[in-house]
Amino acid sequence: MNISILLRHSGSWESDVRYEQYISDGIVVCENISFVNLISAIKAELGIDEFKKNIEVRYVVKGNSSPLCIRNDMGVKLYIEFKKHEVGFGMYPLCIDTSDKSDEEIQNFDATTGAIVCVEGGKSDAKALTIVESKIGDSYYIPEMEVKNYISDTNISVVEVKQMYKDKATLKAVMEKYKIKNSFNFKVKRSDNKSYVLVCYSDDCCWKLKASVRKNSDIFKVRYFNSEHRCPLRDRVLSKVQATxxxxxxxxxxxxxxxxxxxxxxxxxxxxxxxxxxxxxxxxxxxxxxxxxxxxxxKPADGYKQLPRYIYMLETVYPNSHIRMHKSEKNEFMYLFISLRPMMRGFEFCRPVVVVDASHLSGAYRGTFVSASCILPLAYGIVDTENDCSWI
Ligand SMILES: [Zn+2]
The missing domain is CATH 1.10.10 (Arc Repressor Mutant, subunit A)
Structure with missing residues (x-):
């Protein structure tokens, strides 16, 4: 479902809940838009410089004496809920205020080289990384559909720069296999939802992998990879690769x-x-x-949990069957007896010879599988052991 949003900007707050002298604009977004995408969409629509300006997004809810500010995905979700309740382009306009980004937020980005020199150290790395990626040439929106050649198979053995992985979990799984295959161990230097940096376990080795997320997607791209080890082989062996x-x-x-x-x-x-x-x-x-x-x-217990559903389906498909399940007072499984209607009807035409047998179950909960048959199967069930109680 798409949601149209009225934007008001370049105005001022006359009171806590009155935004005046504004200019109007509008955008259409899908209902499950993320915070980052919403901000990008607003900035794109209003022509706000992504790299130099911060924006603050607020809206007013009736009966509330201060505006609500959208700061994260949860804020967006709440806003979308409001919009869904009271549908209409004019409902809940978003009031946009801009402010300059402080120098600190963008200082550790070297625009001339375009390299990601800033992913380690410093406190504004994540923001800087976003800026770097934007500068490198990614546009506002990269819907996942457009990037078709990403890797989702964790069994690939060649890791290279510029490879794109479906998400971080995929890249992680690939690297786990990579280190075992190549008999060495790495340390995770950085791992968050934006970047993934690995170095060799040995301190004075230059093996290194840097990957970071592509903007507005889950895709992780390998930005830098040095596969050469400088560390002695002995270190690599002694660092004990552990196959977990x-x-x-x-x-x-x-x-x-x-x-x-x-x-x-x-x-x-x-x-x-x-x-x-x-x-x-x-x-x-x-x-x-x-x-x-x-x-x-x-888990074995999950199988038993499915029994009521199984019985229900049997009764639906074979009406008038004789199916009984016994549980103890503590709601524990005791016995199961199943004789389906077609089996009973078939027995009417058979010689009255019934063969009864049981077989032990080797699962976590033991028990015995019992069955009765003539030429046709007649009944089957699960009991604890072949004892007097269970035969009844
Ligand atoms: Zn190494």
């Missing part, structure tokens, strides 16, 4: 997707050694496998 459990389970999960294939912790150890040249312990491999299975199947 999260990482190993990420590698293992796709293999475990095929439930028929047996994949033991020892297989995982061999895989990781062959792929990345890293040794992991049996314990780590076992825990990775558990984690990976959880990633694929969810």
């Amino acid at each position: 459990i999260g990482f190993v389970s990420g590698v293992t999960a796709p293999i475990l997707g095929n439930h028929k294939r047996k994949h033991t912790p020892n297989d995982i150890i061999t895989d990781i050694r062959a792929l990345y040249g890293v040794e992991i312990s049996y314990q780590q491999a076992w825990r990775s496998k558990e984690r990976a299975l959880e990633m694929i199947r969810g």
Whole structure:
């Protein structure tokens, strides 16, 4: 949904809630616009210099003695809520005041080289970085649609300058694999929603990666990358590259997707050694496998939570079936019995011979799967063990 907003600017506040002698203008934005984009849109519409001016955006709500100021995404959300409640171009005009940016905010940007010399140190880095990126030539809006050639696959092994990654998480995952593949370790020098800077674990090495977000998007672009190590190999080995459990389970999960294939912790150890040249312990491999299975199947308890839904669907599809689930007084799962209508009807035409058997379940909660069948299956269920209570 698009929302049209009336803008008033170049005026003055006659009282706390009266903005007078203004000039009017207007913009149309989509309802889930971010704060940064809203500010950019207003600045673009009013021709305000992005780099030299700050703007303050306020609006007046009836019955409130001071105007509300939009300072962040939450402020924008609230404003959009107001606009949705009382639809109309003239409702809740935004009053725009401009002020000069202080020198400090822009001083550590070197416009002549255009390089990002300012991402480390200093307190206004994030702002400076935004300015740098604007100067480099990004326009006001870069909708993600326009940038189609970004990388979303975390398995790529070549990292280069100018590569664009879908988001920071993707770049992070790629770099985690990169360090393991290249047998070294890095330190995260800077990591926030605007930039991501890595250096070699060894202090006097020049391996370095700098990436920062593309303006108004989630895309992270590699701005600088020096893949040469100057540190001794010994340091790299001793810095102990650790394949974390999260990482190993990420590698293992796709293999475990095929439930028929047996994949033991020892297989995982061999895989990781062959792929990345890293040794992991049996314990780590076992825990990775558990984690990976959880990633694929969810927690065992979650499966039981789905039972009521499963039963409901069975009853909808096979009306007049005999389905019972017993729970203990503490709302814990006890027994499940299912005999579907087609099974019962089929039995009428069979010789009255019923075969009953049970099989132990090996999941986290144990239990026994029981079934009764003639030529056709008749009923099945889950019980704790084959005991008198559960047979009834
Ligand atoms: Zn190094």
